Amino acid sequence: MRTDMQGLFSDPALERHFTGHSGGITQLRFSPDGSQIATSSTDSSVILWNLKQAARCIRFASHTGAVNGVAWSPKGNLIASAGHDRTVKIWEPKVRGVSGEFVAHSKPVRSVDFDPTGHQLLTASDDKSAKLWRVARRQFIASFAQQCNWVRSAKFSPNGKLVATVSDDKSLRIYDVGSGECVRTFTEERAAPRQVAWHPWGNMVAVALGCNRIKIFDVSASQLLQLYVVHSAPVNDVAFHPGGHFLLSGSDDHTIRILDLLEGRPIYTLTGHTDAINAVAFTKDGAQFATAGNDRQLLVWQSNLHTYDASQFETKAALASSGCDTSTASSSKQSNVSDAKSNDLSIRIDPRQSLAYQTLDEDFQVVDVSLESASETCSCEAQLEEMSEMLKLLDERVRRLEGIYTL
Incomplete structure (x- = not known):
């Protein structure tokens, strides 16, 4: 049987298994270079996990309540965290x-997100608004406030020109950053959206819904493109693979799903968490992804999606359902999950018998850092960076003018 499976694509495999938070993990983000992960938690802290050197991780604890969200600046030199305080x-x-x-x-902050330049920050709050800030001076720029209830999340589009918000008023709204106007509104009848993610091409958004569904919308055409009913409980987070062909989701049903967007079907069901999964994310190159939730576990996976071949899926799913080990990572248990209602033939990956799961990464030192506010230093550094970027732009304009004058 092993001979028959030669040449089949590789499945996702658990790579690392961390615990360290004393409360549920609310959000996670990889650093731009993929070497670190920042996690926020209800235990009022953010932990920075170093994937290259597991000997030391940093716990940043200066919020006075739950930390609801975290974000890296594009250069990886700053982290922003959003608090219930x-x-x-x-x-x-x-x-x-x-x-x-x-x-x-004026009320708890639910999410933070840097724009592609790193000079602006977007926040979302229970005060029914999303706000735009200048990072260097922490200066308010604009507010996006057409929502009628809590704003769960706000995200910049890949080019930074649009903002997507999801609210407990059951809406997905798209704002133009330049004008501040709401240019698109999508409403959901069943339940409020919990999270939103932009497609890497910038023309679509995925929404995680409290009614167990995932929807993908075409922003420019204002239409629903795809609907997935692959979870049995509310969906808390979604993330697009950087290549744009796969979607990762985490749910209250304790499972992670990977969807093939080109074929329009779920291809993997990942287990291993023992409670609701609140956060999922890919690295910038898509080689890894991470999942975390209320069980306080952080799982880091090899995606292996670069090997995926849709033409082989049914063959591999059939082998999985027959009890064969189709994975190159032989330590992962697999079985086929078939649901009569949804015709779900996704391959199930259960890493709990794997060496990576059983070898819990506990041989690291968590360094508690209680940083006193050094706002002037932080502000000056950010201002210098912003001034440097402005000088570069001015230099480019001068060169263009010199070229025109020479002609």
Whole structure:
């Protein structure tokens, strides 16, 4: 049987297994270079996990309540965290770093997101608004406030020109950053959306819904493209693979699903978590993804999606259903999950018998860093970076003018 399986694509495989938070993990983000993961938690802290050197991780604890979201700046030199204490913290991700903070909203802050330049920050809050800020001075720029209830999440589009918000008023709204106007509105009748993700091409968004569904919308055409009913409980987070052909989702049903968007079907069901999964994310190159949730576990996986071949899926699913081990990672148990209602033939990956799961990464030191606010230092560094970018733009314009004058 092993001979018959030669040449089949590789399945996702668990690579690392971390625990360290004392409360549920609310969000996770990979650093731009993929070497670190930042996780936020209900235990009022953010932990920075170093995937290259497991000997030391950093716990940043200066929020006075649950931390609802976290984000890396594009260059990886800053991290922002959103707190139930109404504040946003901006800090350097190192032991001897500096930090700054500001009260961003009148109610808990649910999410933070940097724009592609790293100069602007987007926040979403229970005060029914999303706000745009200048990072260097923590200066308010604009508000997106057409929502009638809590704003669960707000995200910049890949080019930074649009903002997507999802709210407990059961809406998905698209705003134009330049004008501040709401240019698209999508409403959901069944349940409120919990999270939103932009497709890497910038023309589509995926929404995780409280009614167990996932929807993908075409923003420019204002239409629903795909609907997936692959979870048996509310969906909490979604993430597109950087290549744009796969979607990762996490749910209250304790499972992670991987969807093949070109074929329009689920291809993997991943287990291993023992409670609701709140956060999922891919690395920038898509080689890895991570999942985390209320069970306080952080699981880091090899995606192996670069090997996926849709033409082989049914063959591999059939082998999985017959009890054969089709994975190159032989330590992962697999079985086929077939649901009569949804005709779900996805391959099930259960890493709990794998060496990576049983070898829990506990041989690391978590360094507690209680950074005193050094807002002037942080602000000056951010201002210098912004001034440097402006000088580069001015230099480019001068060169263009010189070229025109020469002609």
